[in-house]
Amino acid sequence: MDCCKGPDNLPCCQVESVVSIDERGQMVLPKEIREKSNIKAGDKLALVRWNNTGNVGFIALVKIEDLNRMVQQMLGPALKEING
Template sequence: MASTQKQEACCAGGEGVESRCRVESLVSVDERGQMVLPKDFRDRAGIKAGDKLVLVSWTRDGEVCCMSLMKAESLADMVKDRLGPLMAEIT
């Protein structure tokens, strides 16, 4: 049976929520632009072969200054949560 309890995105803050940011590891980019996420991190993050990740970037003065990866399904859920009520009002 599917859970009806709504899950919040992991990176969404809130009252009573303990969150933190930390350096996980140093990865290298090869000549084809590929990199390997360490196995222990993939295991903790629940990332499996074939999973889709979204690369989110922040720019400052026209240059990328920060980047983050998140599971595509997490982004889709956040978009639905934000746009769902808006779309319901429009239709």
Template sequence: MKSMAKEKPEDDKHTDRNFCSCDQKTTCKVESILTIDERGQMVLPKDIRERADIKPGDKLALISWEKEGTICCMALMKAENLSGMVKDVLSPLMNDTGA
């Protein structure tokens, strides 16, 4: 997944390193095909880990989309980016409800 930086106000709590501005206009592509071994494990290729700045001990969030009770799509993102993404998605909804 390609991350596109966007300008943020000075008071934004996200650092450039932790901020992801992926949206419907962001370019997505198949980076790699992974094989699941008999223990259910997979290897994230080194070049992908390097480009995504994923280091040993980092936590990844698995995001899934479900259709008719079955997961049809999955994505990985650094867990540290998850709270910012949730905030960005929910903030407009909270403003619309008057909360």
């Protein structure tokens, strides 16, 4: 199920799967999702939370390497400007 459209009118996100949380607060990422996302055992993922009027709107899992790259892209120009 598509949940939004990007500028090119293609889905920017999709509901890929529904997972359950067990009594220890753990969930299993389905094998198909892990394979599509190239997630391997031992990979580190950041849980990113978006708030919507004080409540959690949605959460996303982002590979640490991707998060580091995004932060560098956002802050890199500012750091260059600060450092001269």
